[in-house]
Amino acid sequence: MATTTVMHTLLVPEKSQDQQGVFYQDVIRGLSAKNKFLEAKYFYDAEGDRLFQQIMQLQEYYPTACEMEILQGQSAAICKTILDSTTHFDVVELGAGDATKSIHLLRELLKGKTDFTYYPVDISGNVIAQLERSLPQQLPGLRVQGMHGEYFEMLREVSILSGRNKVVLCLGGNIGNFTPTEARQFCRQLRNYLQPGDLVIIGFDLKKHPQVILNAYNDRSGVTKEFNLNLLRRINRELGGNFDTSKFDHYATYDPGTGACKSYLVSLEVQQVKVGNKLFEFGLHETMYMEISQKYSIEETDCLATQSGFGPLADFYDSRSWFADCVWHCI
Template sequence: MATTTVMNPLLCKRVAALQDPQEVFYQDVVRGLTATNKYLDSKYFYDTKGDALFQQIMNCHEYYPTNCEMEILREQSAQIIQLVQSYGRQFDVVELGAGDATKSIHLLEQLLQIDPDFTYYPVDISGNVIHQLERSLPEKLPSLQLHGLNGEYFEMLHQANILSSRSKLVLCMGGNIGNFTPAETKKFCRQLRNYLQPGDILLTGFDLKKHPQIILNAYNDSEGITRNFNLNLLHRMNNELGADFDISKFDHYPTYDPGTGACKSYLVSLENQQVHIGTHTFDFAVHEPIYMEISQKYSLAETETLALQTGFKPVANFFDEKRWFVDCVWLCS
């Protein structure tokens, strides 16, 4: 799930710096809904209402990844920062998909105690998230130097490199990297490595494979918040693109394949219908799915192989008590 897009907010497929964001949104929607197998880009989950719904998801008792990683960072941030500091460099911190920073704040607190001379660059596709961070975080950490970056991950990482020549500690937590298929993840990690220098460090979270029902419940909570989160994208298209989705004619359907580790979410059309967006008309057959997002699960061995294949060296792994989640420290080799 995108913490954020995922976003994930995470699919960095198009650079839209010189284009109208609404036009890019429209083009992406048309591209997805005219595909043979319809899909929508999960990075668009995160408008103001989507941000609020995702915060509710993270507080659901079924949605374990947040609590697992929070436990890691609450209990082991000192060890993580000590490990980072052992490389003897001054690091600025860049967080991809910063969200509300409730987890990364533990790392920032530890780093401020050791070496307050660093800048924190939170990156998020949601301008609302960045604005909230710029208001709230200085109240919690008055000595923190903060520079928010609103946009796509790689474009904003490039901006961070322009703003600071220091080594980077890059945070990609919350299982955000799981918002890619394994092939896309490998491509993403290789691209990420191209924006970093030898000696830079990546701290990235992976949701580990476990009993399938535990995973499936996390994406099909009893309160229906995840369902509303997915359906909210249809509301957003109605509000921002002038679409005429009848939300009551779609339902949320999650799946999990324990063999591949792929947890996917779909919206399913409940009847034959047409939807209009701008000059386009889209036909939906009864039971036709719209692919919304993936949340990929990994074994520990798979995370280590991924690091080695994409230009990183696995350095350390930090687990929650149940070993359901891992934050991996990778060194740019």
């Protein structure tokens, strides 16, 4: 999981008019695989969003507070890094959500009389409309132009609207929702939509004591378990499934060597599950892979940057060095 309610916007759902059909096909494909899986982008119905809001308030779930600490306390230093590199730019935020973190950076840029337009990008039209209403009230003088759509399509639109350099925000540790290979593909694709001199500020959840990470994804109150089980309930409701959630348990695992924190659901008995007109067999203790939350060392973030066409400029840490917002420039 990433650290905002919009973590799923990096895992962009298809824009087909037949989204239910796509959802169904993705579920059937996952349940038909030798090693069963479900796609994390489907966690976020209304109930999933509500549960993730709860997760972010849990004592064990540290990433949200860590990145907020960085942006509340170090926005002036981040802005100086930006202005040392470019003074003629606009700010584009991918998966802007409610902008509760980026607002600190925007406020600091306004304080310095920087001339820029803020382009929040989100797949939720409601999110964009709310930002266009609320941010100018909170930050008088801020120019906001919301972009409702898929990330790279909207980046292309912004480049047409403005010839300035871009400062692209990818906050919240959303990059952790990808495997390292997928993250590299995403960053290379992002670089293809940018120009030399553009900057990216990207949040990474860092490797730390394994138990701290494991606790964050296996909380004592069981909210993360409910968050995972909620996807089965969504399948029941929207796709005619008959999952009995009492017959599944949640299991999180963390490999400190690879940095991969993975979540599974485990079948507690031999059972059959029907989705639509398809029937699936689950064995006793058979697992179903749900999501990855990849953790990085700062050396690995630097390597990801250079492999993707960026150069690392600066890294900003919380007081425990558990999270980093990394500033990269386009080479």
